Amino acid sequence: MSNFVVCDDNCKFGEYLKTMILxxxxxxxxVVYPSIKEMTTALEKSSSPVDIFFMDIMFENEVENGIETAKSLHLLYPNSEIIFISEFASFISDVYLAPHCFFIKKSDIEAYLPKAIEKAFESIERRKIVLKSSNGQIAVTVEDIIYIERVQRESTxxxxxxxxxxxxxxxxxxxxxxxxxxxxxxxxFIVNIPRISRYYRTSCVLENGVVIPISRKYCDAFKSKMLKYWGKLI
Structure with a gap:
């Protein structure tokens, strides 16, 4: 499941954007927050990952604007993407002061939202993840991962x-x-779907010839994701 956070002091627009995302x-x-303060307070107490933040830029009665907040979010959530939303196109240059992948004028949200989300996930998928090992931290390119295996208390x-x-x-x-x-x-086991060459009811074969078991517990979710991914390639 993908996780989104919307931060906009226009509550009506925030709920509208939620409907559009769904x-x-x-x-x-x-999760929709009506203020930066409420969002940051909630995030401090949460351990849930966030894939994409939708940040408004101008907020009433806030110390920071959305651009300054985005800088902090990037440090706390380096694997997340930020999409700026605003009523004012005049911010189109200012947003480059903070990491982000897209800017959408609110009046254009219906036209550009699907493309913005697609671009955000493409960016996330190209990123590296940081693994904690006995030798410290190692940055790994996501696309290079073939599969992950858990044996006792260690994942390879x-x-x-x-x-x-x-x-x-x-x-x-x-x-x-x-x-x-x-x-x-x-x-x-976790497998990288693009690395799967074929699959059966109880196993899948990866591009390097390794055979990975599919358990009954995860069978339906696995099949659903495979059909969805391969359907995009047809």
């Missing part, structure tokens, strides 16, 4: 050019991987 992604998790991330071991659990790893490209198929 039309684009019916399974999305979306198999890449196109080697492998790394990390103490991070599969539950933790699946949260930071792009949901459209990675799927858990077994209590001990």
């Amino acid at each position: 039309q684009n992604d019916p399974s999305a998790g979306i 991330v198999y890449l196109t050019n080697g492998h790394y071991c990390t103490r991070s659990s599969l539950e933790e790893l699946v949260q930071i991987l792009p949901p459209s490209k990675f799927v858990r198929c077994h209590c001990s």
